[in-house]
Amino acid sequence: MSNKQQLDYLDELEAEAIYILREVAGQFEKPALLFSGGKDSITLVRLAEKAFRPGKFPFPLVHIDTGHNFVETIEYRDAMINRIGEKLIVGYVQDDIDQGKVVEQKGKNASRNALQTVTLLNTIAKHQFDACIGGARRDEEKARAKERIFSVRDEFGQWDPKRQRPELWNIYNGKIHKGENVRVFPISNWTELDVWNYIRREKIELPSIYFAHERDVITRNGQLMAASPFLNMDDEDVIERRNVRFRTVGDMTCTAAVESYAFEIDNIIDEISASKISERGARMDDKVSEAAMEDRKKGGYF
Amino acid sequence: MDILKFLTAGSVDDGKSTLIGRLLYDSEAILADQLEALHASNRKNDDGSIDLAILTDGLKAEREQGITIDVAYKYFQTEKRKFIIADTPGHIQYTRNMVTGASNAGLAIILIDARKGVIEQTIRHSFLVSLLGLPQVVVCVNKMDMVDFSQEIFDKIVKDYKVLVDKVGLKNVTYIPVSALKGDNIVHESANMGWYRGSSLLPYLETVEIPKDNSSEHARFPVQWIIRPQTEELHDYRGYAGRVSSGSFRVNDKITVLPSGFNSTISKIELLDIEPEAAIAGMSVTVHLKDEIDISRGDILVNAHNQPEVSKQIEADLCWMDTRALDTTHTYFLQHNSKVTRCRIQEILYKVNINTLEKDFDEDFRLNDIGRIIIKTADPLAYDLYQNNKANGGAILIDSRTNVTVGALMFRANVE
Numbered sequence: 001m002s003n004k005q006q007l008d009y010l011d012e013l014e015a016e017a018i019y020i021l022r023e024v025a026g027q028f029e030k031p032a033l034l035f036s037g038g039k040d041s042i043t044l045v046r047l048a049e050k051a052f053r054p055g056k057f058p059f060p061l062v063h064i065d066t067g068h069n070f071v072e073t074i075e076y077r078d079a080m081i082n083r084i085g086e087k088l089i090v091g092y093v094q095d096d097i098d099q100g101k102v103v104e105q106k107g108k109n110a111s112r113n114a115l116q117t118v119t120l121l122n123t124i125a126k127h128q129f130d131a132c133i134g135g136a137r138r139d140e141e142k143a144r145a146k147e148r149i150f151s152v153r154d155e156f157g158q159w160d161p162k163r164q165r166p167e168l169w170n171i172y173n174g175k176i177h178k179g180e181n182v183r184v185f186p187i188s189n190w191t192e193l194d195v196w197n198y199i200r201r202e203k204i205e206l207p208s209i210y211f212a213h214e215r216d217v218i219t220r221n222g223q224l225m226a227a228s229p230f231l232n233m234d235d236e237d238v239i240e241r242r243n244v245r246f247r248t249v250g251d252m253t254c255t256a257a258v259e260s261y262a263f264e265i266d267n268i269i270d271e272i273s274a275s276k277i278s279e280r281g282a283r284m285d286d287k288v289s290e291a292a293m294e295d296r297k298k299g300g301y302f
Numbered sequence: 303m304d305i306l307k308f309l310t311a312g313s314v315d316d317g318k319s320t321l322i323g324r325l326l327y328d329s330e331a332i333l334a335d336q337l338e339a340l341h342a343s344n345r346k347n348d349d350g351s352i353d354l355a356i357l358t359d360g361l362k363a364e365r366e367q368g369i370t371i372d373v374a375y376k377y378f379q380t381e382k383r384k385f386i387i388a389d390t391p392g393h394i395q396y397t398r399n400m401v402t403g404a405s406n407a408g409l410a411i412i413l414i415d416a417r418k419g420v421i422e423q424t425i426r427h428s429f430l431v432s433l434l435g436l437p438q439v440v441v442c443v444n445k446m447d448m449v450d451f452s453q454e455i456f457d458k459i460v461k462d463y464k465v466l467v468d469k470v471g472l473k474n475v476t477y478i479p480v481s482a483l484k485g486d487n488i489v490h491e492s493a494n495m496g497w498y499r500g501s502s503l504l505p506y507l508e509t510v511e512i513p514k515d516n517s518s519e520h521a522r523f524p525v526q527w528i529i530r531p532q533t534e535e536l537h538d539y540r541g542y543a544g545r546v547s548s549g550s551f552r553v554n555d556k557i558t559v560l561p562s563g564f565n566s567t568i569s570k571i572e573l574l575d576i577e578p579e580a581a582i583a584g585m586s587v588t589v590h591l592k593d594e595i596d597i598s599r600g601d602i603l604v605n606a607h608n609q610p611e612v613s614k615q616i617e618a619d620l621c622w623m624d625t626r627a628l629d630t631t632h633t634y635f636l637q638h639n640s641k642v643t644r645c646r647i648q649e650i651l652y653k654v655n656i657n658t659l660e661k662d663f664d665e666d667f668r669l670n671d672i673g674r675i676i677i678k679t680a681d682p683l684a685y686d687l688y689q690n691n692k693a694n695g696g697a698i699l700i701d702s703r704t705n706v707t708v709g710a711l712m713f714r715a716n717v718e
Contacts, residue, residue: 005582006304006514006582007304007582007584007585008303008304009303009304009305009384011584011585012304012305012584013305014586015545015584015585015586016586018545018586019526019544019545019586022526022527022543022544022545022586023526023640025526025527026526026527026599026640049574050573050574050586051527051543051586052527052529052543053529053574054529054531054536054539055529055530055531056531058527138375138377139376139377142374145374145375145376146373146374146375165706165707166398166399166401166402166623166698166707166710167402167707168401168402168405168406168696168698168707168710169405169406169692169693169696170406171637171638171639171696171697171698173637173698173700173705173706173707175635175700175705176705177705188375189375189377189386191377191379193379
């Protein structure tokens with residue numbers, strides 16, 4: 001991009017995200033970057049390198065670990081931290097379960113996805129983070145489509161959709177009272193396809209589960225779930241060996257796979273371009289009701 | 303491929319959300335599971351067809367009341383362009399949300415109900431679009447199916463609107479007769495309006511040019527962050543991180559740092575491992591200078607030969623966005639680019655009745671009021687007039703008691 005006369009759409013999205021990250025650095029005392037090991041937060045790390053190198057990141061990375069991880073995600077996370085030389089803080093859902101702060105769900109569709117909100121809020125309180133950067137995008141879901149880039153949460157982590165601050169031009173108001181914090185979404189305006197095109201352009205490495213591989217799966221509610229010790233299975237569940245990949249990386253108990261032969265990033269981009277199912281369509285947690293995401297966000301979820 | 307951000311404005315029943323739904327539906331930007339949820343919903347049109355407005359009404363309260371409360375952003379792309387739609391509420395009590403949506407848009411679609419013609423809300427929306435300085439406007443005369451696709455009715459509305467165009471000072475207005483409900487002239491050409499020679503909405507949006515200011519004039523670079531690694535091998539490294547808000551900078555350009563007024567020369571521009579010769583409007587980069595000068599967040603680098611005004615007193619348009627009225631005795635925060643300073647509203651010159659466009663001289667400045675004021679700041683601001691350079695001519699007001707954004711300012715004139 002040595003001598004551009006006009007910015008390409010990926011340049012524009014990148015520049016906006018870098019601008020937002022630098023606003024976080026300039027406006028907050030104790031920010032953090034929430035890192036899930038998914039492609040969106042991996043993209044954020046790349047953008048942070050562009051925003052702050054050769055300096056250090058002005059924030060640590062924070063991972064909320066449900067304990068139900070894909071092995072590949074954790075291996076990727078540790079290798080990446082090693083490469084970039086930044087600080088990682090891990091909040092364990094297991095700790096909150098052990099201390100009785102949350103109770104594990106029961107039954108066949110039990111998941112720790114809902115529990116991680118508590119661990120997230122505890123981690124924020126413990127380290128007194130005043131801003132948490134996340135990789136959520138507005139195209140993922142209807143409630144997210146309405147959320148500001150700087151989204152203020154009260155001391156209980158709650159989002160109040162009716163009292164959002166006006167957000168004008170590219171001026172972000174990060175002023176808060178003690179105990180409140182701001183969730184910041186630098187890639188709000190990116191679509192799933194934009195993220196993939198950016199990953200290809202920047203040659204960013206991803207955890208291997210994003211690419212097609214053979215895996216034992218079971219079919220549940222019309223979706224392919226990875227067979228794992230974390231999934232409560234019974235006699236009705238039939239394990240099959242299929243060629244699959246994952247479009248999002250979350251808790252193993254609520255992230256469904258799609259049948260795929262996309263072994264390279266080019267195949268994935270072709271597959272998404274032609275796809276008829278949205279990304280969060282493979283998330284069991286959004287299927288509960290039409291307002292599932294809005295309700296969880298009001299409760300402190302990202 | 304580039305990005306076009308546009309907003310849609312119309313009153314409560316103009317079919318705004320339906321129009322966006324139609325754009326997404328007919329351009330096949332809706333995915334199967336969203337479509338499934340759409341068909342599964344209980345909300346249907348009178349003739350039993352699916353209600354496309356559901357696609358944009360994201361909050362529970364909005365679905366319950368069948369109205370749009372907050373700005374919803376929607377994304378779609380065609381082979382020619384990427385689009386970001388800000389679907390803004392039409393109701394007067396949500397004027398502030400429309401202003402939010404308009405502040406980032408390059409184009410506005412104003413909807414007019416063919417049965418009602420130009421009404422009070424049309425005037426208000428057009429005034430706001432003009433106030434925020436949007437370079438392009440498309441007037442969609444909607445519900446043409448309910449007036450038998452009459453050319454006469456369309457022509458009359460165009461004629462009425464042109465009077466308004468002169469009054470509020472809009473530029474580049476295009477008129478399209480449409481039916482969002484039936485799909486006429488949205489993505490596909492209408493079979494019912496052979497008399498209309500112009501383009502349908504989507505092909506128009508795909509090709510319309512939005513002027514961008516990339517000249518070296520108005521070169522502005524607000525500093526957000528100083529990069530100082532302070533390691534052994536990078537002991538003297540000092541980079542100014544920010545985004546070019548307007549114009550462009552090149553290596554060896556003479557620059558001035560404001561408000562201090564120090565001069566220097568750009569020695570290097572970089573972004574991670576790339577060192578471009580030039581940085582144009584919109585680019586986030588790190589700039590290095592030949593001289594060591596004291597620069598911090600909130601300062602702005604500008605072209606030495608084309609400098610903005612520097613002052614503590616400015617005449618500005620103010621849009622008030624808080625339920626608590628403006629208090630001229632209270633000290634607010636003003637945020638302009640990366641600069642935050644204390645300020646006071648020194649004088650209210652007038653308010654505008656946004657339904658009639660008449661000037662009003664009452665003293666109260668309440669939620670959704672718009673008018674002209676004089677602001678006084680604690681620290682000097684390096685600003686341009688909004689009409690000359692939007693990127694460096696707008697600011698927000700923050701209430702120091704609540705930390706909430708309470709006003710939008712557009713700088714309009716220098717105070718002698």
